[in-house]
Amino acid sequence: MREKRGQARRERDDEESRQCFLAGLVIRSLSISTSNWRCKETLGDYLAERNINVSPLYDVDTRAITRRLREDGSLIGVLSTENSKSERTFRNVPYMGHCVDLISGVSCKSPCEWLGGTASAWDFEDNGRNKDTFNVVAYDFGIKQNILRHLASYSCKITVVPSTWPASETLKMRPDGVLFSNGPGNPSAVPYSVGTIKELIGKIPVFGICMGHQLLGQALGGKTFRMKFGHHGGNHPVRNLRNNSVEISAQNHNYAESLLEGVEVTHVNLNDGGCAGLASFKNEADVTSIPSQSISRTP
Numbered sequence: 001m002r003e004k005r006g007q008a009r010r011e012r013d014d015e016e017s018r019q020c021f022l023a024g025l026v027i028r029s030l031s032i033s034t035s036n037w038r039c040k041e042t043l044g045d046y047l048a049e050r051n052i053n054v055s056p057l058y059d060v061d062t063r064a065i066t067r068r069l070r071e072d073g074s075l076i077g078v079l080s081t082e083n084s085k086s087e088r089t090f091r092n093v094p095y096m097g098h099c100v101d102l103i104s105g106v107s108c109k110s111p112c113e114w115l116g117g118t119a120s121a122w123d124f125e126d127n128g129r130n131k132d133t134f135n136v137v138a139y140d141f142g143i144k145q146n147i148l149r150h151l152a153s154y155s156c157k158i159t160v161v162p163s164t165w166p167a168s169e170t171l172k173m174r175p176d177g178v179l180f181s182n183g184p185g186n187p188s189a190v191p192y193s194v195g196t197i198k199e200l201i202g203k204i205p206v207f208g209i210c211m212g213h214q215l216l217g218q219a220l221g222g223k224t225f226r227m228k229f230g231h232h233g234g235n236h237p238v239r240n241l242r243n244n245s246v247e248i249s250a251q252n253h254n255y256a257e258s259l260l261e262g263v264e265v266t267h268v269n270l271n272d273g274g275c276a277g278l279a280s281f282k283n284e285a286d287v288t289s290i291p292s293q294s295i296s297r298t299p
């Protein structure tokens with residue numbers, strides 16, 4: 001039986017994932033009192049309530065870490081409470097993190113129906129609401145729930161499926177479109193997802209966001225690479241090449257797409273000229289053919 005998700009969690013306004021997948025926590029100064037009017041619980045209570053078993057490191061000079069990263073780009077870090085181990089010991093531990101599939105650890109385990117749209121105050125317009133209902137299958141690579149809320153607000157009936165859900169099962173569900181979500185880690189570490197996308201493109205309209213964008217790019221024959229700093233923040237200017245407008249976007253990714261041959265680049269990041277959106281049609285001469293499209297930002 002399918003689980004239903006969405007409505008029960010609405011009071012947690014800022015939570016965007018199914019659960020908190022925290023692996024480490026570094027704090028400059030840990031405050032035991034709270035002052036924000038929206039605050040419902042302390043950080044300690046939040047972690048305890050969810051049985052999150054990390055040992056936060058506090059009183060750390062986080063500014064110094066930021067300055068180092070600004071010089072050298074993103075680096076591998078090790079968090080440890082082991083005083084007995086030297087820096088040299090940690091330096092010698094082989095790091096395999098770049099090839100680890102982080103998606104399977106955060107994806108849902110079985111399909112579920114998503115219920116619950118955005119509060120109307122968060123919508124830009126009402127166009128598209130209460131018209132046709134579209135069936136969407138959303139691959140959960142660690143999906144940001146606001147994406148699901150927005151789709152639901154625009155009359156989509158959404159089934160969220162695990163990252164390993166076979167393309168053949170998706171085809172049997174006869175969706176109007178398939179979404180590949182954002183997600184953590186290196187897109188090259190999840191070739192099975194690229195395989196799934198390859199099986200679906202040209203048969204059903206597909207759309208990718210962030211990780212989904214990178215995986216779609218790979219499925220269309222492109223390559224991804226790790227950027228020195230990544231794109232992080234709520235103010236990345238992107239040129240939409242289809243209508244020549246500039247969009248200010250929220251981005252959070254370390255990998256990017258090499259420009260692809262035979263694929264339309266629809267958006268360009270104006271800070272570094274990188275590909276921020278792409279589109280492909282099964283047959284470019286046939287405008288009715290089935291589109292694949294993706295963007296590197298997070299709605």
Ligand SMILES: NC(=O)CC[C@H](N)C(=O)O
Pocket residue numbers: 181182183184185186187209210211212252253254255256298
């Ligand atoms: N926002 C995302 O989906 C991140 C995509 C990918 N994990 C990256 O870091 O580039």
